Amino acid sequence: MRRLTALVTAAALMVMLGAASDDPAEHLKNPKQEARAEALFDQIRCMVCQTESIAASEADLAHDMRTLVRGQVAEGKSDRDVLDYMYARYGPAILLRPRLTPGTALLWGLPFAVIVGGLLALFLRRRKGAVTLEPVLSKAEIAALKALETKTKEDGAS
């Protein structure tokens, strides 16, 4: 029975999925500011709902945070200011795009290091003279090849 309850709870949590739409009455009057606020919602994680942003979550806390962000945008704060404020107040986990710090350098750098390293390895291997392909065709072979090619063309034309 406990497992059954757990399942049902899990199912109830699933309701929070999807897009949260606020009452248009709460939207900022200035459409440019509203657009900026909405772009910011995508960057900020809803702290009580696992992996969702506050743009996606229907949790009450997410709604409160949306109101907070809207308020700050309305006050004329820049995007950076708003994110700084959130970062200072809730810690690094609030941002869905982690800032580049020594701790996150690996995350940001690894794939690009792989590409640069791979290209370098490719380049160096070529330079080392691995380009020695099988001997180029001899003169006699080239002549034979040409003869074959003309023959194929004639065949194709006929």
Added chain:
Amino acid sequence: MIAELGAFAFALAFALSIAQVGLSVTARIRGSAMLRGAGEGAAGAAFLSVLLAFGCLMISFLRSDFSLLNVAENSNSEQPLLYRFAASWGSHEGSMILWCLALTAFGAVVALTGRNLPWKLKTSTVATQGWLGALFMGYTLFASNPFVRLLEVPVEGAQLKPLLQDPAMAFHPPMLYLGYVGFSVVFSFAIAALIEGKADAAWARWVRPWTLAAWSLLTTGITLGSFWAYYELGWGGWWAWDPVENASFMPWLIGTALLHSAIVTEKRGAMQGWTIFLALCTFSFSMLGTFTVRSGTIMSVHAFATDPKRGIILLAIMALASGVGFTLFAWRAPKFAPGGLYAPVSRETTLLLNNLFLAAATLLVLSGTLFPTVYEAVTGKAMSVGAPFFNVTFGPIMALALVILPAGPLIAWKRGDIQGAFQRLALAGGFALAAAVAGYALVSPKRALAAVGCGLGMWVIAGTLTELAERAQLGRAALSEVFRRLRGLPRGAWGMTLAHLGMGVFVLGACIEIGGKVEVVKVMAAGDTMDFGAYQLRLDSVGPFDGPNYIAERGHVTVTKHGSPVCQGAPEQRTFPQPQGRTDTAEVALCYRGATHLYVRLGDRRPGPDGVDRWMITSYVNPWATLIFLGPFLMALGGVTSLSDRRLRLGVARKSKAAAPVKPVKRRKPVTA
């Protein structure tokens, strides 16, 4: 009785898989043809047993046998037939049986076909496949058995999660699982190659069809899942970089790399070690994808059946399977011959670059998905990685891959002519530039990155068509000759063309959708109207509606454009009553205008102060969104087309001389120097 039969059949399958390993290993060591045949027979019998077990589970669900814990937890008698049927794989236990069914089915196909495979290679493959089967069946049997009876039989069951009650539930999980598990065969082939110390062109010729089949199924599975989330979650989006989505995306990315490197191994005998490595990686990622989410190590909104205790066992099994593979690789791979040589400018190099970019992209998704967990384990502090991170990092890497994509097929094996390739792509480049400019000018607000994406999509489409025109000698030969050439093209070439076109179509659609999406929210009473994009929506009425196992509010909306009617829709807000609380789901109204989707969601009812009920309506215009789902479908179709190439058809590999690809004589400068 049926459940006991199922439990017995499943236990039998487990025993048969162990026998399959024992017989095949002994056969390989002693060289006994009889034991070999017995091992292959065991593989076939294991499949039949799992099939029987799965059938028993399905019957229990269809008959609503609530004396089974699994049935009582995931189904009830009011659930429509389709969902009682699909509930068989809607839980962790049931989906494990489906996983084992796919694993043994593929094992049986390898064992019972493939007569002209070298016997040593085949026996090792069958043994490995049996070993994987035994691992997962042992786990299912002892830790996730769906045939467990209840002492007190409930009168009614719970139900399949309401969000899962959708026709897509009948197709998406089986497709995805067949794709994931299809790569197990490739994994077994790779292990066999490592044991035998040989991965030649003949080996690659066997690996390719399996890779193609698994990849096509996985592509279809992911696309179905994405489309399902798109219309079921009511969020207007189709990809959120959620861990579960990433988990299915990683095997796809690395599988795509494998698909391309296997071509090099087959045609040129090169990159053998790398192809084996990718084969091991792909199935490892499949396992990682299926199980990390269930183990609870990673959190996700789509997560189901999380159970940390069992998760540890699953992770251990996974580590065992992959660990053995990679250890074997580290030990044996250095012995492989380097294979064919090639010049810096050659098709081999373009495919190598393709692999580099796809591998980097996979690594990116992997590190992004696991980073928060690892970071917290190491530092004790929380960290989040979400869509905004993936959007800025994944795009550039894939852009690199897309830039070289059209050039690859135009550059010859061994030693190519890069200038010639790009000269021939000049026209495609023009189209791409035009698309980018048009994308920038026409879509407002202006988004430079979306415009670049449009350009890239067009570049891939036009570049792929250039290659097709080149093969058919369009513009150089008479039209009848062009048609003759097109008809003569091998299926493999058509498959590649379709898949590459699909990629371009997807990129184009995704960028237009992201760039030009319109979202409008309004609280409306019946009779109110709202403007969204170029359209106007009228909420005609909202009324109650009784479904088979839910109650709903159903809205009726009419969409018009400049006063002329466009379409009508009936978005719903469904409520599934449950003993403990209730679950709501949204059923959006989708209206197709050409490739563009109009997407309407009905929100909660809000009683107004004036006594009039109002509803929050969210409307989206998703321009060209159909392309997002059409593209991957074309890719999968390309995979299937390629699979039907005579050269790759199972069993004809040796006899295909007569049907060898009628390659048009390429007019290349004779090599001098």
